[in-house]
Amino acid sequence: MCSEPEAGWQRPAAVSRLVAEALADPETTWTMGGFGALARFGRRRDPSVAAPADGRPGHVTAFGGIALEPAASIPVAYETAFNGGWSHAVALCLPGARCPRAGAGPIRAAGCDHGALRAQNLGDKWFDLGLDLPQGRLLLRSADPDTLAHLAVLAGRTVADTIKAVRGLMTAADVVVTTPLGRIEVFGGAPASSDGPRAFLDPKILGLGRTHAATAPIPSGLVPVAQFTPPHPCRDGAGRPRPFDPGAHATFQAVLSRWGDPELVRLKARLLAGDTVAPLAANRATRAVSRLVQVQIAAAANQDSAKSSTDTPR
Incomplete structure (x- = not known):
């Protein structure tokens, strides 16, 4: 209707x-x-x-x-x-025509974040999770060498195959969602508050393609x-x-x-x-x-x- x-x-x-x-x-x-x-x-x-x-x-x-x-x-x-x-x-x-889907792909290094909301994060390295989202991209960003090393190990694999490791890194790294209308960042270590910044990722729901x-x-x-x-x-x-x-x-x-x-x-x-x-x-x-x-x-x-x-x- x-x-x-x-x-x-x-x-x-x-x-x-x-x-x-x-x-x-x-x-x-x-x-x-x-x-x-x-x-x-x-x-x-x-x-x-x-x-x-x-x-x-x-x-x-x-x-x-x-x-x-x-x-x-x-x-x-x-x-x-x-x-x-x-x-x-x-x-x-x-309009859907303004939301081109990149298609699903592997986790991959995506260079550096030059649009960070905080000056201290400008230039931090980030990894694209390769999700098939028409709305934008979900990335994990960090300046911590250990976190980046763990992300590098996952590069070339998919979120579906590494979901447990990805979810673990989502608590240590910054989660950044970028879209044509802007972005939301959830900083690493943010408490899992019901009304504060938080990120959500469920490959089964993603698989519905809605x-x-x-x-x-x-x-x-x-x-x-x-x-x-x-x-x-x-x-x-x-x-x-x-x-x-x-x-x-x-x-x-x-x-x-x-x-x-x-x-x-x-x-x-x-x-x-x-x-x-x-x-x-x-x-x-x-x-x-x-x-x-x-x-x-x-x-x-x-x-x-x-x-x-x-x-x-x-």
Whole structure:
């Protein structure tokens, strides 16, 4: 049901404002990469934030960093219902033609990193993991001779054949995901925090050959290259339940209205107004939006009920 991207969506100034506002929010988390291989950046737990070395839009903390040049991207805001809740996100997409796949290959030395987010990492050597990602590349970077020696031993072999060794090196080396829209770096030794910088690599998921999860309503022809997740109304940054926050909900609904799939946004508005979907018109997309409306109404109602019981004089 997803509509084709409208020409009006691609407005560089509006896109840049959207991303700048998201970058300014310490509760927002970011990912770059593909389905099965990505890096995530969050700064909720790290108040010490600096700018990237060359002044690109982004942040650098003690554990990782992000730099973005998003003006050419097409934002797609969406929500996904699941049993007992929902998730939301904004994918920064590019047309598939602008995301050429290099194809799968062996792990290989890739020279030196001249675009590092920290000045101290400029010129560090890195190795390309040879993954078949349309979104970009996943590399391991280091200045440590022992780490580089271990990476050199893996050169010429594939990630699938050396996954245990690769995952071990992903904790010692810097993990860098580079894309046409920017990069995320997870520095070696970063703690495996649920809401801080971290990297993810699963060859089995990569083997599915998908650009994104099947539940994400990305319009045909677009590839999600980066993604950000604003604060959720019912969960904190670590994914723990919290009381429904109507302000956070309203904030994302405004983003969804501007950057969501127009057809799905209109359908959701009709359902919230009391309309129903005729049985013959029901399909996967309409059923998904119907479930979403139900869980969001229930979340708001539960919060109203809890507030009423708290406010009742005893």
